[in-house]
Amino acid sequence: VSATGPVDWGPLLAGTAGRAAAFLASLPDRVVGPPAALDDLLAALGGPLPDGPDDPEAVVAALAAGADAGLVAMAGPRYFGFVTGGSLPAAVAADWLATAWDQNAVLYVASPAAAVAEEVAAGWVLDLLGLPDGASVGLVTGGQAANTTCLAAARHHVLAAAGWDVERHGLAGGPPVTVVVGAERHSTIDRSLRLLGIGTGRLVVVPSDDQGRMVVGDLAGALDAVDGPAIVCLQAGNVNTGAFDDLATACEVAGRRGAWTHVDGAFGLWAAASDRRRHLVAGAAAADSWATDAHKVPNVPYDCGLAICAHPASHAAAVGMGEAAYLPRSTGGRRDAARWNPEASRRARGMPLWAALRSLGRSGMADLVDRMCDLAGRFAAALDGAGGAEVLNDVVFNQVLVRFGDDDATTAEVVRRVQDDGTCWLGGTTWHGMGAMRISVCSWATTEADVDRSVEAILRCADPV
Numbered sequence: 459v460s461a462t463g464p465v466d467w468g469p470l471l472a473g474t475a476g477r478a479a480a481f482l483a484s485l486p487d488r489v490v491g492p493p494a495a496l497d498d499l500l501a502a503l504g505g506p507l508p509d510g511p512d513d514p515e516a517v518v519a520a521l522a523a524g525a526d527a528g529l530v531a532m533a534g535p536r537y538f539g540f541v542t543g544g545s546l547p548a549a550v551a552a553d554w555l556a557t558a559w560d561q562n563a564v565l566y567v568a569s570p571a572a573a574v575a576e577e578v579a580a581g582w583v584l585d586l587l588g589l590p591d592g593a594s595v596g597l598v599t600g601g602q603a604a605n606t607t608c609l610a611a612a613r614h615h616v617l618a619a620a621g622w623d624v625e626r627h628g629l630a631g632g633p634p635v636t637v638v639v640g641a642e643r644h645s646t647i648d649r650s651l652r653l654l655g656i657g658t659g660r661l662v663v664v665p666s667d668d669q670g671r672m673v674v675g676d677l678a679g680a681l682d683a684v685d686g687p688a689i690v691c692l693q694a695g696n697v698n699t700g701a702f703d704d705l706a707t708a709c710e711v712a713g714r715r716g717a718w719t720h721v722d723g724a725f726g727l728w729a730a731a732s733d734r735r736r737h738l739v740a741g742a743a744a745a746d747s748w749a750t751d752a753h754k755v756p757n758v759p760y761d762c763g764l765a766i767c768a769h770p771a772s773h774a775a776a777v778g779m780g781e782a783a784y785l786p787r788s789t790g791g792r793r794d795a796a797r798w799n800p801e802a803s804r805r806a807r808g809m810p811l812w813a814a815l816r817s818l819g820r821s822g823m824a825d826l827v828d829r830m831c832d833l834a835g836r837f838a839a840a841l842d843g844a845g846g847a848e849v850l851n852d853v854v855f856n857q858v859l860v861r862f863g864d865d866d867a868t869t870a871e872v873v874r875r876v877q878d879d880g881t882c883w884l885g886g887t888t889w890h891g892m893g894a895m896r897i898s899v900c901s902w903a904t905t906e907a908d909v910d911r912s913v914e915a916i917l918r919c920a921d922p923v
């Protein structure tokens with residue numbers, strides 16, 4: 459590689475596009491889990507750092523050959539692990555362009571195009587989610603970073619209201635912040651609280667019901683016992699069952715007591731985009747902050763999370779970048795992403811988000827949500843009562859929990875066999891003390907035929923167990 463002559467990009471990028479297109483075309487038929495063992499991958503990709511440079515095409519060829527057997531068909535139609543979105547075609551292509559353009563989305567002055575694409579996409583997100591027009595939006599790496607960013611804003615806001623400047627003084631010596639959570643909150647909430655120095659030792663845990671929803675009738679009592687600044691964390695979409703907390707009641711109760719309400723809706727907040735599912739998030743707009751992911755339901759490629767805040771001044775005070783003489787700040791409606799992100803330099807992830815939302819439009823987004831939920835219902839209907847299977851949850855969104863037989867070992871063995879079989883991929887979990895198979899439908903590419911083929915594979919794997 460030399461910086462002295464013109465680079466002939468065409469063959470490198472055309473060859474790479476060919477490889478990518480071949481991979482994407484193979485997704486419907488690929489073994490979904492990774493066939494390669496760790497040692498094979500280390501043998502293919504490992505070895506000492508080369509002594510000198512290598513030709514870019516040879517490097518890409520070596521990466522493609524070495525990685526292939528370790529790739530998971532996550533973007534394909536039969537990947538049902540964790541909560542994993544696929545990648546919409548326009549978003550994949552836009553993400554490539556964002557890489558080729560190599561724009562730093564830190565400040566407007568660094569990349570006006572990145573800033574405007576991000577601002578426009580953020581507005582579309584608020585519209586689809588039914589959240590307040592004036593809310594601030596940070597495009598972060600994912601739900602974890604979104605929860606942390608929103609809870610940093612919450613920490614600032616409730617402490618400022620108590621007369622404490624946490625950005626200046628830190629937490630030591632200030633009024634203690636109490637965080638009220640449901641028993642089935644997502645584990646990233648606790649991690650965010652650790653990172654923010656609030657810790658998990660003072661959490662007030664409100665019990666959850668049989669679907670994992672906060673027992674909202676207990677929230678008022680929990681808040682009454684709190685002395686000082688308080689934050690309430692709610693879930694729009696339980697990571698196992700897909701169940702939604704009663705957001706309207708919880709926001710009303712918390713608001714009356716002056717607590718900040720945060721909603722973790724990494725996948726569930728997108729219910730708002732569908733006429734048929736919007737009731738699940740009724741009242742969400744009354745919260746103070748919302749964390750969600752674009753790499754889940756909207757099928758933007760990794761990574762893209764959204765930290766949304768009804769109090770832009772608190773958002774900026776908590777995570778906005780400090781002054782430095784060489785970093786000119788923008789005015790007049792020009793977006794500086796560093797006001798809303800805990801990062802400084804970062805990729806232009808607004809570009810693929812813009813492309814995904816533009817390619818779907820309002821009706822496409824609604825269809826996408828409905829298709830995922832309807833296909834989850836199809837899984838549940840086909841599996842419940844078949845081959846010793848029992849569906850454990852009310853399938854209200856895109857998540858299905860299934861148990862085989864009456865001991866955990868049987869379910870774990872079926873999950874293992876399904877993963878080995880390769881027709882589809884899904885994981886296991888523990889739900890209220892019981893081992894369960896977890897099915898999460900989150901890709902634009904999944905069809906009814908994919909669900910039927912996966913059900914057939916699951917029942918085949920369950921049969922001999």
Ligand SMILES: Cc1ncc(COP(=O)(O)O)c(C=O)c1O
Pocket residue numbers: 540541599600601602603644646695696697722723724725751763
């Ligand atoms: C409800 C919920 N919150 C937070 C997260 C974390 O999101 P991410 O993995 O994008 O950081 C997830 C991930 O599945 C989730 O389902």
